[in-house]
Amino acid sequence: MRVLVKIGGAQLERPAARAALARAIRAAQAAGHELVLVHGGGDQIRRLSDRLGVVAAYREGLRITDGPTAEIVLQVLGGEVNRTLVRSLQEQGVPAVGLTGADGGTFSVKKHEPDGVDLGFVGEVETVRPALVEHLLAGGWLPVIATVAPRTGDADGPFHNVNADMGAGPLTRALGADALLFLTDTDGVLDAERNTLPELTPADCAALERSGVISAGMIPKVRAALAALGECPAAHVAIVPAAGDDAITAGLAARRGTRFRLAADGAQRAPAPLPRAAAGRAHETPREAHAGDRSDG
Numbered sequence: 001m002r003v004l005v006k007i008g009g010a011q012l013e014r015p016a017a018r019a020a021l022a023r024a025i026r027a028a029q030a031a032g033h034e035l036v037l038v039h040g041g042g043d044q045i046r047r048l049s050d051r052l053g054v055v056a057a058y059r060e061g062l063r064i065t066d067g068p069t070a071e072i073v074l075q076v077l078g079g080e081v082n083r084t085l086v087r088s089l090q091e092q093g094v095p096a097v098g099l100t101g102a103d104g105g106t107f108s109v110k111k112h113e114p115d116g117v118d119l120g121f122v123g124e125v126e127t128v129r130p131a132l133v134e135h136l137l138a139g140g141w142l143p144v145i146a147t148v149a150p151r152t153g154d155a156d157g158p159f160h161n162v163n164a165d166m167g168a169g170p171l172t173r174a175l176g177a178d179a180l181l182f183l184t185d186t187d188g189v190l191d192a193e194r195n196t197l198p199e200l201t202p203a204d205c206a207a208l209e210r211s212g213v214i215s216a217g218m219i220p221k222v223r224a225a226l227a228a229l230g231e232c233p234a235a236h237v238a239i240v241p242a243a244g245d246d247a248i249t250a251g252l253a254a255r256r257g258t259r260f261r262l263a264a265d266g267a268q269r270a271p272a273p274l275p276r277a278a279a280g281r282a283h284e285t286p287r288e289a290h291a292g293d294r295s296d297g
């Protein structure tokens with residue numbers, strides 16, 4: 001299977017966690033899966049911002065990304081976080097290459113303005129060109145993608161900050177991936193008694209949000225999972241625990257975590273997915289708006 005894996009900031013903080021993650025990735029590749037990684041790094045952005053005295057500002061949960069913050073986001077996500085993850089993968093014997101949206105024009109963004117609110121340099125994916133990712137996969141490399149990218153048609157402006165959960169869906173679709181796994185620091189989506197919910201429909205998610213059982217970073221993640229499933233109805237979309245050397249294979253087998261479905265009976269009632277883009281060919285996918293309430297998740 002072709003699998004897009006979104007990695008949360010918590011899995012990238014400590015060397016031991018990065019090594020465990022790299023072993024899980026190696027195990028999934030050994031089982032025959034073709035992987036692409038997308039990562040965030042909100043905690044790392046916050047740390048450097050604090051050190052540089054750049055004051056973080058939020059509006060309705062979204063990080064307002066002014067000029068200095070946009071510089072920090074590019075340097076942290078496209079630099080330290082991306083390169084450190086690539087190094088951990090290499091050390092575990094996984095041939096990895098780090099990319100941003102600019103590399104190969106892999107993706108570009110338009111300004112993300114929820115309800116018309118100006119958040120600065122916050123983007124949502126507008127165009128995906130998977131040619132470079134396809135080329136790397138064909139050569140046996142693991143692409144590791146930081147969700148920072150230029151704005152479409154803007155040659156000199158700042159890179160925009162894209163919430164990694166929100167960016168994962170458009171990439172899944174453009175790559176024709178069979179599965180999208182959000183690796184995180186819980187056992188999946190938990191109910192009020194903290195039991196893992198094995199399956200969720202859009203109606204279940206709306207009820208969990210209304211009742212406050214889903215909060216904080218789980219809100220944009222669940223919304224992004226549903227949006228991705230809406231666009232790729234045949235894909236296996238799940239939020240799964242990152243821990244364990246079998247995290248990815250267990251997530252794909254639905255042995256752990258929370259799987260998303262469009263309907264309760266398991267029938268996928270949306271239209272058939274687009275065919276996978278031809279390998280090595282630039283394929284542009286226009287994007288629609290996505291919901292979410294953190295800009296660097």
Ligand SMILES: Nc1ncnc2c1ncn2[C@@H]1O[C@H](COP(=O)(O)OP(=O)(O)O)[C@@H](O)[C@H]1O
Nearest residue numbers: 008009010184186189190213214215217218297
């Ligand atoms: N119902 C829920 N089930 C699981 N986690 C939840 C729930 N509601 C809120 N959360 C919080 O969401 C967090 C995961 O989101 P986030 O911190 O953004 O991580 P990531 O780096 O994976 O994006 C969990 O650590 C937990 O604190």
Ligand SMILES: [Mg+2]
Nearest residue numbers: 008217221297
């Ligand atoms: Mg998050």
